Amino acid sequence: MTFTLATWNINSVRLREPIVLKLLQEEAPDVLCLQECKSPVEKIPTEGFAELGYTHMVARGQKGYNGVAILSRLPMEEVGDKDFAGLGHARHIAGRLENGVTIHNFYVPAGGDIPDREKNEKFGQKLDYLSDMRDWFHSEKPEKSILVGDLNIAPREDDVWSHKQLLKVVSHTPIEVEALAETQDAGGWIDITRQDIPEGQLYSWWSYRARDWDAADKGRRLDHVWATPDISNAGHSSRVLRDARGWEKPSDHAPVFATFDL
Structure with a gap:
């Protein structure tokens, strides 16, 4: 079975229902993972999605x-969810396809503005969340799994517009990058996006604060697609749909795609 998966921090699924429908109509991924839905489950606008076949x-x-x-x-x-770091937040859900592949959808805490857990509780929560993820992967040893989501960390130097200028900015600090690497290593996860696109600047997020985000191009790769080693070789055709950042009433994130032959 070949299927295409996309991950997208939508920044309110109800407010941006029109562009979710646009993505489903124009790109037609088999699976779409959304983060920052900002909605109780019963108020997610599923009717339009179902009409397009997403039942x-x-x-x-x-x-x-x-x-x-x-x-x-x-x-x-559905195969459950985990409340990492005991925050009581809706940040993880997992589903299993008929071919036995489990898809984990994560929204890791952003971590606030100050990269110091003593001065910023949110930064501590982010690090604790990643530590809990790491420990879970150590104990569970995931197999035949794909992990996607807004992990709120741009790990590589070419995942940000300026490595030097962002070293002290939350999402690219060394302590966060190390925490994400430990989490990835604990599950043996392979970064499918960078397996497919190993070189060059690559971003999935551009701030709303930029007057002209496209021209300024001060982006970060915060959204990720990982897979366990037993299926990582089946992943291909990775891409970021940059154009979606310029759609009407856009999210500040662009969707990230990958296809798997499984």
């Missing part, structure tokens, strides 16, 4: 913030 959904929601959902044209069963 399966697993989700966790909250009013006004966080929230993750997996929309699928393929049959999928």
Whole structure:
């Protein structure tokens, strides 16, 4: 079975329902993982998605913030969620396809503005969340799994517009990059995007603050697609749909795609 998967921090699924529908109509991924849905599950606008064939959904929601959902044209069963770091936030959901592949959809805490857990509680929560993910992967040893989502860290020097200028900016600090690497290593996860696109600047997020985000191009690669080693060789055709950042009432993130032959 060949299927295409996309991950997208949508920054309110109800507010941006039109561009979710646009993506589903124009790109037609088999599975779409959304983060920052900012909606209780029962208020996610599923009717339009179902009309396009996306009749399966697993989700966790909250009013006004966080929230993750997996929309699928393929049959999928829910296999649970985890409350990492005990935050009580809707930041993880997992679904399993009929071919046995488990898809984990994550929204890692952003971490606030100050990269110091003593001065910024949110930064500490982010590091604790990653530590819990790491420990879970150590104990569970995931197999035949794909992990996607807004992990809120740009790990490589070419994942940001200026490595030097962002070293002290939350999302690219050495302590965060190290924490993400430990989490990735614990599960043996392979970065599919960089397996396919090993060289060059690559971004999936551009700030709303930029007057002309496209021309300034001060981006970061915060959104990721990983796979366990047993299926990583099946992943290909990775891309970032940069154009979506310029759609009407856009998210500040662009969707990231990968295709798997499994």
